[in-house]
Amino acid sequence: AQSVTQLGSHVSVSEGALVLLRCNYSSSVPPYLFWYVQYPNQGLQLLLKYTSAATLVKGINGFEAEFKKSETSFHLTKPSAHMSDAAEYFCAVSPARDNKLIFGAGTRLAVHP
């Protein structure tokens, strides 16, 4: 069965430090992959998506992610954290490329001064 694993339910970084949020997936075929962000009491906002074009995907707010098929990973990075990046981040996979999304459990990012 397809699944998504996000390593680390909580990540804390200093403002200006590198952000690295990990995501591994299982899928029998090359999937579409997504990262979403959720601020308190809000819905989900798309950060970026991989749909089998370039393996390094750039998204909004300075985030990017690299699709590594050999590692079945799609880790999210940002070179320099900002206080406004504090939120819950979800990795999701669409195995059949039909936007029926399977989400990971999420990683809560805290950014401290």
Next chain:
Amino acid sequence: ETGVTQSPTHLIKTRGQQVTLRCSSQSGHNTVSWYQQALGQGPQFIFQYYREEENGRGNFPPRFSGLQFPNYSSELNVNALELDDSALYLCASMGQGNTEAFFGQGTRLTVV
């Protein structure tokens, strides 16, 4: 702003009651999906509708049902509410051939 609106934003129901949640899709989007997000968890796929027909269903019992209307708005109905149904319910819409799902702000359902 995504253009997907959900109503109501919050509601409280008693165990055993029935509830209807509503979603207005983004203009031009003919596909809508519903997700359940329990506290501290990722969203779980309930079902998807495409042009008024159910087009896939997750691991949810039949008491979770839905409708999509000709204007592509949608409803999620839950019968015989249980305490574990307490969650944030998210609606997402997509245009044909689009790879991005646009989410609404969700409806927070509390079952007491």
